[in-house]
Amino acid sequence: MAGLIAALGLVAALADPRTTEPLVRDHVPLTTEFYGRNVTRPGLRVATEFAVLGRRVDAHRRRGGVRRRDHELLVLPRITGYVHPGHSIGLLLDGALAYRLTHPGGFRFEVVGGLGYLRTFLPAPTYVATSDTRFRRERGAGDDQLAASFELGFGYDFTVRPPERSRVVTALFGRVGLLGQFPHNTRTHPVLIASLGVSFGVPRRRPR
Amino acid sequence: MRGGVLAASLLLGGCAEQDCELVFLRSAGADMPIDVCGDPSEAVVVMLHGGPGSGAEATREYFGGIAEHYAVANWSQRAAGASQGNARPETMTPEQMHEDTRQVVQLLRTLHGDPAIFLMSHSWGGAVAAGYLLEYGDDGIAGWISVASDYSVMRTAELSAQWVQREAAERIAAGDDTAYWREAIGWYDDYPSPSHYVEGRHFEHLERLGAEFHGDPEPLYGARDVLGWSSRATGFDILVNIAYSYRELWIDEAMRLDYRAQMGRLTLPVSMMNGRHDGFDPVELAQEGYDAVGTDPSEKEVVIFEHSAHFPMIEEERAFNDAVVAFVDRHR
Numbered sequence: 001m002a003g004l005i006a007a008l009g010l011v012a013a014l015a016d017p018r019t020t021e022p023l024v025r026d027h028v029p030l031t032t033e034f035y036g037r038n039v040t041r042p043g044l045r046v047a048t049e050f051a052v053l054g055r056r057v058d059a060h061r062r063r064g065g066v067r068r069r070d071h072e073l074l075v076l077p078r079i080t081g082y083v084h085p086g087h088s089i090g091l092l093l094d095g096a097l098a099y100r101l102t103h104p105g106g107f108r109f110e111v112v113g114g115l116g117y118l119r120t121f122l123p124a125p126t127y128v129a130t131s132d133t134r135f136r137r138e139r140g141a142g143d144d145q146l147a148a149s150f151e152l153g154f155g156y157d158f159t160v161r162p163p164e165r166s167r168v169v170t171a172l173f174g175r176v177g178l179l180g181q182f183p184h185n186t187r188t189h190p191v192l193i194a195s196l197g198v199s200f201g202v203p204r205r206r207p208r
Numbered sequence: 209m210r211g212g213v214l215a216a217s218l219l220l221g222g223c224a225e226q227d228c229e230l231v232f233l234r235s236a237g238a239d240m241p242i243d244v245c246g247d248p249s250e251a252v253v254v255m256l257h258g259g260p261g262s263g264a265e266a267t268r269e270y271f272g273g274i275a276e277h278y279a280v281a282n283w284s285q286r287a288a289g290a291s292q293g294n295a296r297p298e299t300m301t302p303e304q305m306h307e308d309t310r311q312v313v314q315l316l317r318t319l320h321g322d323p324a325i326f327l328m329s330h331s332w333g334g335a336v337a338a339g340y341l342l343e344y345g346d347d348g349i350a351g352w353i354s355v356a357s358d359y360s361v362m363r364t365a366e367l368s369a370q371w372v373q374r375e376a377a378e379r380i381a382a383g384d385d386t387a388y389w390r391e392a393i394g395w396y397d398d399y400p401s402p403s404h405y406v407e408g409r410h411f412e413h414l415e416r417l418g419a420e421f422h423g424d425p426e427p428l429y430g431a432r433d434v435l436g437w438s439s440r441a442t443g444f445d446i447l448v449n450i451a452y453s454y455r456e457l458w459i460d461e462a463m464r465l466d467y468r469a470q471m472g473r474l475t476l477p478v479s480m481m482n483g484r485h486d487g488f489d490p491v492e493l494a495q496e497g498y499d500a501v502g503t504d505p506s507e508k509e510v511v512i513f514e515h516s517a518h519f520p521m522i523e524e525e526r527a528f529n530d531a532v533v534a535f536v537d538r539h540r
Binding site: 085086087088120122123124125126129132135138184187189190192203 | 223230231232233234235237241243290292294295296297311314315317318340440441442444445448449452
């Protein structure tokens with residue numbers, strides 16, 4: 001779904017006759033987020049972003065002036081860890097595809113679709129029966145799962161307003177969405193997710 | 209300070225008032241949490257929760273009065289509450305539930321030095337308890353506290369339908385939404401013994417009549433629990449597991465369960481408890497269960513909670529806890 005929206009957004013931008021220039025950021029974002037499994041179960045997510053496509057689109061208003069929009073299609077490698085007390089500890093490695101629309105004032109909107117591997121660990125001793133009356137302790141008990149997510153995000157980009165220059169903190173953002181864990185009793189288990197993050201800019205090396 | 213302790217406790221998933229120890233049992237694809245609260249050295253009361261699928265997390269905070277004296281093992285059954293894993297549909301059977309119960313009992317004996325084990329079943333848990341006790345011949349269980357028990361799901365459905373019709377007749381007599389309640393009564397001509405879970409119409413009647421809570425309804429699975437502020441199992445966990453359990457267990461298997469004819473073989477101490485105003489598992493079930501078991505009259509009892517419906521442990525928490533402790537005191 002997110003991929004479809006991203007593709008449609010990019011196609012619309014690229015097909016627009018008023019498209020003026022490719023968009024090239026002068027930094028690579030490194031993001032860190034508070035990640036809330038079911039909103040309240042705390043976690044941490046670290047990610048970076050690579051732009052697959054980017055366009056800055058200028059459209060002339062009837063009353064004069066120019067309306068500028070930045071459209072980007074991004075790939076986000078992400079590592080997420082969370083603690084759901086009394087339930088599970090999770091480590092999620094996933095990749096996401098995102099479409100981001102940035103207003104010249106700095107506000108941005110994005111849709112993000114992710115797919116990855118989730119390893120969960122049970123947070124307490126786990127026992128398995130070996131006979132009618134005996135048990136052994138299972139080390140590292142948990143599940144290996146496929147995790148698919150869909151998120152909507154809003155944020156503020158500090159780098160787009162003139163003067164455009166690199167900063168240490170390049171953006172603040174939040175996302176809400178659903179994550180599906182498979183298999184859970186042979187089916188998919190939906191989980192509410194929410195995150196609040198900050199994006200740091202790592203300057204690109206400029207060619208000499 | 210107290211707020212900080214409470215907040216830390218909720219964050220860590222523990223309970224400020226109770227000393228609890230969490231373990232998991234892995235059985236036939238399911239990872240089931242067992243949260244043992246209180247001192248297990250003398251006796252452990254194993255909670256077999258209702259549902260199926262709802263989990264022990266929804267009621268665990270109401271057993272503090274028992275945990276002051278003995279331990280309560282809050283066990284979430286397969287595909288219930290905070291249980292995890294990949295329990296395949298073919299494991300969603302009453303027989304597997306009985307085997308899970310046996311393993312939970314054995315694990316508690318192994319971990320805690322062979323304390324007296326009591327079963328405390330609620331609603332659907334009564335079917336699990338009765339089936340387990342019949343299959344394993346009491347299994348050394350010191351006593352069965354059977355709360356709003358589904359030892360006969362078929363009889364429960366029949367009594368529940370009768371309860372709705374009685375209550376509906378009272379509403380009509382009082383001039384309260386008479387057209388709706390007349391139509392409701394007529395509906396039972398076609399469905400004299402509906403499953404309140406399968407038949408949405410019956411469930412709607414039960415809800416409108418306050419069959420779950422006699423007093424102010426407390427939303428067990430309300431918005432609070434979708435986020436799971438204070439519970440290890442979030443609302444999503446519970447809803448997903450209930451849906452799976454109903455589809456794979458309740459509709460095909462559990463609806464036909466009826467242990468009444470065999471319960472004469474049970475001779476262990478039994479306490480049949482019920483809320484007076486329960487529309488899901490009506491109060492008649494307590495006396496019928498008392499009559500059905502083969503226990504000596506000196507070792508069985510009926511306890512009715514006059515101000516409760518389906519959840520006496522919530523609506524009359526202190527009286528409920530006291531009654532359970534008194535029963536364990538007598539039979540441990």
